[in-house]
Amino acid sequence: MSYSFTLSRPLQDYARTLREWSTTECRPYARQADEQKGRPENWREILDTAPIPLGRADKPELGQVPTFEDGDWITKLAFYEAINYGDVWVHPTLGGGIGDLVVKALGTPKQVAEWYDPIQQRGGATAFALTEPGFGSDTSMVATTAVRDNDSWVVNGSKMYCTGGAFAEYVVVFATVDKELGARGINAFVVPRGTPGFNVVKENEDKLGIRSWTTSLLEFDDCAIPLENRLGWDVDHPENSVGNGYGGALGALAFNRPNMAALAIGLAQASIDVVTPILKGQQAGFTPQRWSAVERDLEAMNATLERGRRINYLAQVTVDRGRPSRSLAAAAKGFAPETAERVIRRCIELLGPEGVSKELLLEKWYRDSKIMDIFEGSGQVQRIIVGRTLVGGLAG
Amino acid sequence: MIDLEPDEEQVEIAALARSIADELVAPSARDAEYAAAVPDDVWLKVFETGLVMPVAEEHGGGGVPGPLALLAIAENLGHGDPGIASAALWHAHAALLVGAHGTAEQRSALTRLATDPGARSAVALYEGFGRGPAELATSVAVEGDQVRVRGRKVGVPFAASADPLVVVGTDPATGAVRAVVLPHGTAGVTVVANPGSLALDATQLGAVDLDVTVPVSALLGGPDADPAGLLATVQRLRLLTASTAVGTALRAVEYAGQYATGRIAFGRPIASYQGVSFPLAEAMMRIEAARAELVDVTNAVVADPGGDHGTAVGQAVSYALAVAVQATRDGVQTLGGHGFIKDHPVELWYRSAATLSALDFDPLRDPFQARL
Structure with a gap:
C-alpha cells in the first residue's frame, strides 16, 4: 500500500514479541536498576530469555535484529519503542555504546579495520565523548584540546554525560587541534581505556532519571595517544584523509534523534497501559462526569503518541531512502519527548497520590523521561533546526 | 474597593518567611530528602519562628496569622523548599482546623502542638478521584454517642505518626462535611506501607484505611459543628x-x-x-x-x-x-x-x-x- 503508516506484519510481530518480553522479563528489575544505579547483575541471563534476536554486542552469535522490508531505520524505531516499553535499563545493555559507530562513520579504512570491525565481531563496549561541562547544545564550543607532540596527540580537557565512558574499551573524544579554526578544528580521537592521563572522575552522575545508565565524567590530563588515533586522518598518507569528522559526528547524532523519541514513546505508552487497567478497576470511585474526563484523557494521550510515531516514521523513511532530512529528524525529536513527559505526568495525576508512590514505576518513568527532551539536542535546538527550513539562518 | 496593598502583618510575615526560607529551609532541602524527615535543628528553628504553628496565645501559641499572611508563609517557605515547607505546613493544618472549629477541650489540646517541637500532626483530606471536600467518600457517621469513620485517605502526611490525625469526610445522613480528631494509635486506623514517593519525602506521605469507632466527642467541634x-x-x-x-x-x-x-x-x-x-x-x-x-x-x-x-x-x-x-x-x-x-x-x-x-x-x- 502506498502512503501508509502501517508497519509490515513481520515487523509488527517482532516488535510485539520484543515488547512482551521486555515487559515480563525485564520490567521486574526496573526498580532495582534505578536504586542500584546500574543494570541488574544477572543482565546476561535476563537477556538470554529473549525469544527473538536482540543484536547483543556481548553475544553476537545470537544474531542481529532481523531485516524487515520496512527499512533498517524504521525497524530501529519499532525496536527502541518496544524494548524501552519494559524499562529504560534494558537497551543500553545490548550494545556497546556508539563509539564504534563514530569510527565507522569517520574513520579511514585502516581505522575501521582496527576499531570497528573487531567490535562487530566479538562485541565490546565503546563510548562517545562530545559534551563538556561548559557546553551542550553548541558543539562548536569544544574546549578539549589535542596538541601534536612528535609522535603523539596530547589530549587535555573534561567530558561529561559520556554514556559508558567509565568502562568502555575506548572512548571517541572530540577535541580541537586548533581553536583558531573554530568548528573546522574539531576532530575525533580514539582514546583507549587505561591510557595514562585518561581519568574517570565520576563513574556515574547522580541523576534525576535513567540512573541505571552509566553516565561518566571524564578527564584527560596530558593524555598522549598515537598519531594514528585521529579519526579520518591518515598519518602516513595525508591525501587519504577523509576529513575532520565534526559534521559527520553531528550527522550521526541527527539520525539517532527519532530513536530517542521512540524511547520516550515507549515509556509513555507503558505508563498509559499501566494506569488504564488500574483506573478501570477504580471506575466506581469516579463520578460519571469525571470518568468521562478520564476516558477522554486516555484517548487523547494514545492519539498524541500515535502522532509522535508518525513523525518518527516520516523522518526515518528519509534515512532509509538515502535522503535523510535533518529537519524531520528534529521535528520527531521535538515532538515526542516533551509530549511523553506530559503523558506520564497525566497518568500520575489521574491516579492521584498512588501515582507518585514507588509502588508503581510511573514516578520513575516520569524522572527517566525528562532527559529525552534534553540529550541529543534539546527541544529548543530541534525547533531552531525546524525553523531554519522555513526562515534559514535567522531562526535562533 | 480595590486595594492591592498587603497590610503590615502580611508584609512582615512574608519577609520573615522568605528569610527563613533562604537561610534555613533552602540549604537543608537535600538533607531533608535523604533523611525523609526535616532535620531536627531545622524543624526547631522553623518552629520557633511561630510561622508554622497557628495556635492562639491562650493555648500557648504565638497567635494565628490572617488568611493572606498564611498564604504568604506557604509561598515563601515553598520558595525555599517544597518538601520542608509542606512538612511544616501540613503539620500546621491540623492546628488550624482544630483552632478554628474544635471544642474547648479539643482546642486545649493544641497547647502540646504549640509547645512541643517533636509533635507531628496532620489532616487526612485527599482521596484522589478528583474529589473536592464536599464530595469526600470517607463517611463520618454519628451513631448515638459514637461516631464511625470509614474510608480511605491518600496523600496523608506523617501517615504513620500523626498525633492527632484529623480526618475529613462527609456525614452520610446529611452530606455535610465533618471531621474527627483521632489520637495516634486509634484502633481501626491502618497505615498502608509506602515505599517512598517521587518527592516530598520529608512529609512521609502515605495512605490510611479507616474503620474507626470513637466517642462522639472526637467529632471536630462536636455533633453540632458548623x-x-x-x-x-x-x-x-x-x-x-x-x-x-x-x-x-x-x-x-x-x-x-x-x-x-x-x-x-x-x-x-x-x-x-x-x-x-x-x-x-x-x-x-x-x-x-x-x-x-x-x-x-x-x-x-x-x-x-x-x-x-x-x-x-x-x-x-x-x-x-x-x-x-x-x-x-x-x-x-x-x-x-x-x-x-x-x-x-x-x-x-x-x-x-x-x-x-x-x-x-x-x-x-x-x-x-x-x-x-
Whole structure:
C-alpha cells in the first residue's frame, strides 16, 4: 500500500514479541536498576530469555535484529519503542555504546579495520565523548584540546554525560587541534581505556532519571595517544584523509534523534497501559462526569503518541531512502519527548497520590523521561533546526 | 474597593518567611530528602519562628496569622523548599482546623502542638478521584454517642505518626462535611506501607484505611459543628498547598533565569534566545496570575464561609498546580543536562511540583491537551 503508516506484519510481530518480553522479563528489575544505579547483575541471563534476536554486542552469535522490508531505520524505531516499553535499563545493555559507530562513520579504512570491525565481531563496549561541562547544545564550543607532540596527540580537557565512558574499551573524544579554526578544528580521537592521563572522575552522575545508565565524567590530563588515533586522518598518507569528522559526528547524532523519541514513546505508552487497567478497576470511585474526563484523557494521550510515531516514521523513511532530512529528524525529536513527559505526568495525576508512590514505576518513568527532551539536542535546538527550513539562518 | 496593598502583618510575615526560607529551609532541602524527615535543628528553628504553628496565645501559641499572611508563609517557605515547607505546613493544618472549629477541650489540646517541637500532626483530606471536600467518600457517621469513620485517605502526611490525625469526610445522613480528631494509635486506623514517593519525602506521605469507632466527642467541634465553616477552612488548606507550589515555581524560574544569563551557547548567553527566555517569561506571567487568584479566592472564602466556593477553589488550585508543574519543568529544561543532575536543585522542584499536582487533581478542571 502506498502512503501508509502501517508497519509490515513481520515487523509488527517482532516488535510485539520484543515488547512482551521486555515487559515480563525485564520490567521486574526496573526498580532495582534505578536504586542500584546500574543494570541488574544477572543482565546476561535476563537477556538470554529473549525469544527473538536482540543484536547483543556481548553475544553476537545470537544474531542481529532481523531485516524487515520496512527499512533498517524504521525497524530501529519499532525496536527502541518496544524494548524501552519494559524499562529504560534494558537497551543500553545490548550494545556497546556508539563509539564504534563514530569510527565507522569517520574513520579511514585502516581505522575501521582496527576499531570497528573487531567490535562487530566479538562485541565490546565503546563510548562517545562530545559534551563538556561548559557546553551542550553548541558543539562548536569544544574546549578539549589535542596538541601534536612528535609522535603523539596530547589530549587535555573534561567530558561529561559520556554514556559508558567509565568502562568502555575506548572512548571517541572530540577535541580541537586548533581553536583558531573554530568548528573546522574539531576532530575525533580514539582514546583507549587505561591510557595514562585518561581519568574517570565520576563513574556515574547522580541523576534525576535513567540512573541505571552509566553516565561518566571524564578527564584527560596530558593524555598522549598515537598519531594514528585521529579519526579520518591518515598519518602516513595525508591525501587519504577523509576529513575532520565534526559534521559527520553531528550527522550521526541527527539520525539517532527519532530513536530517542521512540524511547520516550515507549515509556509513555507503558505508563498509559499501566494506569488504564488500574483506573478501570477504580471506575466506581469516579463520578460519571469525571470518568468521562478520564476516558477522554486516555484517548487523547494514545492519539498524541500515535502522532509522535508518525513523525518518527516520516523522518526515518528519509534515512532509509538515502535522503535523510535533518529537519524531520528534529521535528520527531521535538515532538515526542516533551509530549511523553506530559503523558506520564497525566497518568500520575489521574491516579492521584498512588501515582507518585514507588509502588508503581510511573514516578520513575516520569524522572527517566525528562532527559529525552534534553540529550541529543534539546527541544529548543530541534525547533531552531525546524525553523531554519522555513526562515534559514535567522531562526535562533 | 480595590486595594492591592498587603497590610503590615502580611508584609512582615512574608519577609520573615522568605528569610527563613533562604537561610534555613533552602540549604537543608537535600538533607531533608535523604533523611525523609526535616532535620531536627531545622524543624526547631522553623518552629520557633511561630510561622508554622497557628495556635492562639491562650493555648500557648504565638497567635494565628490572617488568611493572606498564611498564604504568604506557604509561598515563601515553598520558595525555599517544597518538601520542608509542606512538612511544616501540613503539620500546621491540623492546628488550624482544630483552632478554628474544635471544642474547648479539643482546642486545649493544641497547647502540646504549640509547645512541643517533636509533635507531628496532620489532616487526612485527599482521596484522589478528583474529589473536592464536599464530595469526600470517607463517611463520618454519628451513631448515638459514637461516631464511625470509614474510608480511605491518600496523600496523608506523617501517615504513620500523626498525633492527632484529623480526618475529613462527609456525614452520610446529611452530606455535610465533618471531621474527627483521632489520637495516634486509634484502633481501626491502618497505615498502608509506602515505599517512598517521587518527592516530598520529608512529609512521609502515605495512605490510611479507616474503620474507626470513637466517642462522639472526637467529632471536630462536636455533633453540632458548623459544616459550612469547616468546609471553608478545608478549602483554604487546599489553597495553601497550591500557594506552596507557586513559591516553588517562582524559585525555579528565578534559578533558571540566573543560570541562563551566565550560560553561553552560540556566542551569547542562552537567556538572549527567545526559545529559552520565553518559557520562563510565560511562567512568570502565570505565577502572577496564579498568586492573584489564590489571594482573591481566599478572600472570597473568608468573606462568605457559607458560600459555595467549590468551583472557584478548584479552578485556583488546578491552575496554580499546573503552572508550578510547567514552570519547574521549564526550570530543568533551561539547565539542560545540568538540570538533570543533582548538582542543581531544579530536578528536586520538578519532582516536587508533580507530586503536589497529583495530590489535588481534578480531570474535569484540566483536560489533557494534545497541544504539541
